[in-house]
Amino acid sequence: DTGVSQDPRHKITKRGQNVTFRCDPISEHNRLYWYRQTLGQGPEFLTYFQNEAQLEKSRLLSDRFSAERPKGSFSTLEIQRTEQGDSAMYLCASSSSSGRLIDAFFGQGTRLTVV
Amino acid sequence: AQSVTQLDSQVPVFEEAPVELRCNYSSSVSVYLFWYVQYPNQGLQLLLKYLSGSTLVESINGFEAEFNKSQTSFHLRKPSVHISDTAEYFCAVSEGAQKLVFGQGTRLTINP
Numbered sequence: 001d002t003g004v005s006q007d008p009r010h011k012i013t014k015r016g017q018n019v020t021f022r023c024d025p026i027s028e029h030n031r032l033y034w035y036r037q038t039l040g041q042g043p044e045f046l047t048y049f050q051n052e053a054q055l056e057k058s059r060l061l062s063d064r065f066s067a068e069r070p071k072g073s074f075s076t077l078e079i080q081r082t083e084q085g086d087s088a089m090y091l092c093a094s095s096s097s098s099g100r101l102i103d104a105f106f107g108q109g110t111r112l113t114v115v
Numbered sequence: 116a117q118s119v120t121q122l123d124s125q126v127p128v129f130e131e132a133p134v135e136l137r138c139n140y141s142s143s144v145s146v147y148l149f150w151y152v153q154y155p156n157q158g159l160q161l162l163l164k165y166l167s168g169s170t171l172v173e174s175i176n177g178f179e180a181e182f183n184k185s186q187t188s189f190h191l192r193k194p195s196v197h198i199s200d201t202a203e204y205f206c207a208v209s210e211g212a213q214k215l216v217f218g219q220g221t222r223l224t225i226n227p
Contacts, residue, residue: 004158033214042119042205042217043159056213091158104215106151108158 004107006092012113013082020078021110025094032075033104034067036060037089046090049075050097082114117142117210121218128196129226136191136221138206147209148189150180153220154202162204165189176200201225 005024013019025032030051035043046065047057051072061067064083069075079086089111093104122137140146147166151159163174170182180191189206203222207215 006158040124040219042121042207042219043215045214045216048213093159103161103164105161106159108156111156 004092004094004105006090006107006110008110009108010111010113012115015082015084015114017082018078018080019082019112020076021090021092021112023075023077023092023094023107025074025092026105027073029094029096029105030072031095031097032069033093033095034075034077035091035093035106037091037109038087043091046077079112082112084114087112087114117146117208117216119206119208119216119218121204121206121221123221124219125222125224127224127226130198131195133194134192134196134200134223136204136206136223138189138191138218140187140189140206140208142187142208148180148182149207149209149215150174150178150189150191151205151207151217152202153205159205162191196223196225198225198227 007022032049034046037043045058046061047067049069052069064080067077089109091109093106095104118141120139128134149164150162152162153159163172165172165182173179178193203220205220206218210216
């Protein structure tokens with residue numbers, strides 16, 4: 001296990017379709033984060049898991065977005081009824097729960113284009 | 116809520132010249148500070164971090180950043196840049212123990 005893995009790397013979808021992204025964290029990391037990065041901006045926090053529990057969700061995460069981490073390992077982020085404004089890079093990160101967010105390792109991201 | 120301001124959206128420099136990328140954050144309480152680098156079509160890589168102790172932190176590839184509490188700054192510097200340093204650089208501050216708040220990024224372009 002060499003790092004955080006995200007799949008797919010690129011996704012082009014038509015407006016109104018549903019998409020699902022997967023993130024596999026570093027195996028010993030029990031914290032998992034999703035961020036969204038739009039063009040020319042820094043990443044923005046979406047949600048965070050400690051093991052399988054989703055502990056925080058940003059107001060950016062509308063009801064069309066849902067994230068899961070069913071067994072405390074990999075995570076999925078689903079976007080329903082995609083809109084053009086959902087076009088962005090979706091980044092996943094993981095870290096260990098040593099009391100502080102100290103070393104968050106990021107995956108290479110999934111670039112979503114909604115046409 | 117925390118906020119991070121990166122004062123320059125783009126910084127062009129010549130190869131082997133020094134560079135400074137500026138970062139200011141909003142918090143007046145103890146924070147952790149980070150610089151991440153993003154190469155084209157890649158995810159973020161941690162460049163360096165300040166947690167406590169010495170206010171000057173260094174990375175393995177020659178970058179350094181200085182934490183200045185009175186000015187709430189964490190500027191990134193390198194005395195001599197290389198073409199391979201061309202990338203986007205993001206300053207980030209911890210908000211609680213759960214997440215990072217990022218600046219908008221600075222695109223560093225190295226000209227030969």
